[in-house]
Amino acid sequence: xxxxxxxxxxxxxxxxxxxxxxxxxxxxxxxxxxxxxxxxxxxxxxxxxxxxxxxxxxxxxxxxxxxxxxxxxxxxxxxxxxxxxxxxxxxxxxxxxxxxxxxxxxxxxxxxxxxxxxxxxxxxxxxxxxxxxx
Numbered sequence: 001x002x003x004x005x006x007x008x009x010x011x012x013x014x015x016x017x018x019x020x021x022x023x024x025x026x027x028x029x030x031x032x033x034x035x036x037x038x039x040x041x042x043x044x045x046x047x048x049x050x051x052x053x054x055x056x057x058x059x060x061x062x063x064x065x066x067x068x069x070x071x072x073x074x075x076x077x078x079x080x081x082x083x084x085x086x087x088x089x090x091x092x093x094x095x096x097x098x099x100x101x102x103x104x105x106x107x108x109x110x111x112x113x114x115x116x117x118x119x120x121x122x123x124x125x126x127x128x129x130x131x132x133x134x
Contacts, residue, residue: 002041003062003063005040005041005043005048005063006039007041008062008063009037009048009059010038012057012059012062013055018054018055020034023054023055026054027050027051027054045063045065048063049066106125106129109121109125110122110125113125
C-alpha cells in the first residue's frame with residue numbers, strides 16, 4: 001500500500017505540537033491551504049522538506065526516498081527557509097532603522113527640553129523612558 005504523504009506529514013506536525021497557524025505563516029500560505037496540502041496523497045517532497053526544516057523534523061525517517069530528492073531541492077529556486085531568512089533580515093533592518101530614528105528624535109527632544117528649560121516636557125520624557133525601558 002502506498003503511503004499518503006499528506007496524512008503522514010499532518011500526523012508528525014500534530015505530534016510535534018508545532019502551531020499550524022505559525023507553520024502556515026512561515027510557509028507563506030493560509031491555514032486552509034495547509035489543510036488542503038494534508039489531503040494530498042502525493043505531497044511534494046519539496047514541501048515536506050520545507051515543513052521539516054521549520055518544525056525541526058527529519059522526514060527521511062518516514063520517507064527514505066526524500067534523501068534522493070535532496071539534489072533537486074538544492075538546485076531549485078529559494079526554499080521556504082531561504083525566503084524566511086531574507087524576510088527576517090529585511091524586517092530586522094527596518095526595525096533597526098526605525099529604532100535609530102526614534103533614538104535620534106528622543107535625543108532632540110531632550111536637548112530641546114534642557115536648553116529651553118522646559119521642565120514639564122523633560123519630566124514627561126523621563127517618565128516615558130522609565131516606563132519603556134527593557
